[in-house]
Amino acid sequence: MIFNSFTFIVLFPLIFLLYYVIPAKYQRVRNLYLLAVSYLLYLNWKPVYALILLGVTAITFLSARLLEQSDKRRGIVWLGGAFSLLPLLFFKYFNFINEQIFELLSLIGLRYELQGLNWAIPIGISFFTFQALGYLFDVYYKRIAAEKDFLTYALFISFFPSIVAGPINKASLVIPQLRAIRPYFDYEKAVAGLKMLLWGMFMKVVVADRVALYADTVLPAYQHYTGITCFVASLMYTIQIYADFAGYSLMAIGVGKVLGFELTENFKRPYFAVSVTDFWRRWHISLSTWLKDYVYIPLGGSRCSKLRNYWNIFVTFLVSGIWHGANWTFIVWGMWHGIAQIIEKAIGQQTCDYGWFGKTIKIGITFMLVNFAWIFFRMPTLADACGVIGRIFDFSLPMSIYMHGFTATFYIGLGVTILLFKDIRDEFFPKKMLFFDSRYTAVRWVSYLFVMTMILLSGVFSADQFIYANF
């Protein structure tokens, strides 16, 4: 469900009220209701693709049950994992693999290509597949017991707030909440959820969709803009992807809280990271945790030789790149992050401490590394990404900046300033200027109304898709 859509604004209050009509003691009916809502919302997009969601759910559920009853655990986990991954590989990577095989065969003179697929990728497939695989691996490693109730498990996989773009929840966090009899209504949690929903909406419609207007004008036609303009556009995209994805995650977690659930935290002000390693502790936390638990540690983690450890980091971020999309740009983006972390480890970047000045420099360098990596993430081909970077460093070009008109500049400045102020406060002065969490009712309410007014007056309401919903 797209949280900044008109449909959500109309439907969510209805979903909320109907959910709380059901008494807490009928916990199973409540779960059944949430499952029905989740599937109906998914069916609303492309009905036939709900079968894939159901299929991945059924395969991982049965595989996990078999794991507990069989001795051939390794075979079952491989088979279950492979079958669960099939739809993802087919929909997301078929065309890419097909093209690469064609290119390879062309080198030896064979020009044979299968017909490419022109189908839409099932929404949230990367997220629900990884969530289901995470559950299967947890059962395999005996971290949790296999869930016996299909309804509970199906709700865990399809829970509507997080199915489109995560967070990728851990079964150990969500399934116990689904099994237990939840309190009828948790006031504190619901209020916290609404605050997250409000701030997430601000990040999405006031900041992300506004800066996108600049990035989407310049980057697709970067050949016609100066180096400084291309650099500013890359900064705009860096802000956009953060505000878009962190905004979405906040809204997803907020909706979960309003319904009484705790979902995985996904962002902790990533652009204040002091290293790329630190960045991954703050960015898309649910994915980096997944990769750490199911790729990095099984490969050996850091409890091995230095070289092996570097290899493990590299492979983990290669998988991260591939997960994001079937394109060399994502692979290079993933490798960039992996190599940056290997260099950090090799030079002991994280152990040196030069006080606040050193920390500021580290934040600046990390931000720039991440910013340039986003160029690969954003551009359609490697040649385009290199083209943008080449232009940024072409000092023979005029030193002028393209301005997107006063209106756009004003709203970009306004939204980014408020976001930056909030993030600086959260990061460096967490106990000061508590607007949403002030002990004074008037301050809290004025803050809520201010943010809501900003959304209505300065938001972009074209109901664009969230960037990560494409993954």
Next chain:
Amino acid sequence: MLISEDMKKFLIKIAIFGILLFGIDRLAGYAFAYMSENAKGGFVGHYHQLIGKTNEDILIFGSSRAIHHYNPTIIEDSLRMSCFNCGQEGSGIIQNYGFWMLIREHYEPKIIIYDVMDEFDLLIGEDNHKYLGWLKESYNRDGIPEIFESVDETEIIKMFCQMYRYNSKWHQIMGDYIYPVYKVKSKGFLPLEGSLDTMKINRNYDLNAKFKFDTLKIEYLHKMVNKHGNSKLVFVVSPSWYGISDTHFEPLAEMCRKNRIPLLNYANDQRFLHKNQFFKDGAHLNAKGADEFTKILVKDLNF
């Protein structure tokens, strides 16, 4: 059903928040409407001039290409009729039809010159919501809600929110009420001074790129053709550095043929095509080009 005390408290607070927001929304609506109607100049003043005070013989409609390409002074001197350039940045037929609905409430000009831009007036391009921006504050006027409904039915509900009506415009309204920076000069004409910025020429521009017609835009062109009343309507495609494929205008050409409405197409006119001295960028003439084009146009109008 028995609801818990916490739930009751939660719902009451939501209701209070809703009431407070409603109050702020109404207040903001009144304040912005007042400031907008009393703007001292700027784009907001230009908008109110355009929809409420124009009384010229000739009105020019269109996008930025209209604002920068048609010099009303040359038209007035040549045709001995008063003229006003109603062009608006990024506007297309959906928005201009709305402007026309608003203007015809108080008068009908003798001639309407409509500068056609394929992307904004005929082809599927950006989201059509963008054409509703300036019309939002005139939503209560006759014929305007139907335009919103045709673009997106949910807009009718969204328009209950006053702040939404002034979304992304409030800074301009406040600025133009307090101290307008941009003054409407030369009867709406805004010449682009200077020579061609070659950086803005897209060398990969594909004249034969695939395109699709937007049925809604074509429907509004039909409406414009059928509702121009006693005004004489002329469609003009002004020059472009790149040129524009004639196929982009086929539905309009057909419409004009059937209704005997002139369509003057200068998009591929050799007097302008690739002539750097007349352009500011690929889509816009500079001041010199605008004067040259306006002189040619008034000769061809032949009134």
